[in-house]
Amino acid sequence: MKIPDLAFTVTDWSAVPPVVHPGETGHATWRTFEIGDLRVRMVEYSPGYLADHWCHRGHVLYVLEGELVTELQDGRSFVLRPGMSYQVSNDGDAPHRSATVTGARLFIVD
Numbered sequence: 001m002k003i004p005d006l007a008f009t010v011t012d013w014s015a016v017p018p019v020v021h022p023g024e025t026g027h028a029t030w031r032t033f034e035i036g037d038l039r040v041r042m043v044e045y046s047p048g049y050l051a052d053h054w055c056h057r058g059h060v061l062y063v064l065e066g067e068l069v070t071e072l073q074d075g076r077s078f079v080l081r082p083g084m085s086y087q088v089s090n091d092g093d094a095p096h097r098s099a100t101v102t103g104a105r106l107f108i109v110d
Helices: none
Strands: 019-022 027-035 038-045 059-066 068-072 077-080 085-088 096-099 104-109
Touching: 059 068, 077 085
Parallel strands: none
Antiparallel strands: 019 027, 027 038, 038 104, 059 085, 059 104, 068 077, 068 096
């Protein structure tokens, strides 16, 4: 990931409009800052959320609250709790998708 040229920027996430994305079950609420190829997001998954697709995009994902289950298409599964992160490259290790029973709040850079 290369951060494009931009001035020093402060983001008040509470002022960024939320966009709701339905999952296979539940929904994800994104607040997004984008410039060039850089996307920075504060994401909240509702309880019972399951992504409706396998993601091939690289991310740095950090769990702020709740519990996240990340499933890889090859069958592996990882449970992440507050203070944990994962890093995956574009079209890298394995396509992945997210799920949560309890709900989760995440900070994601991709």
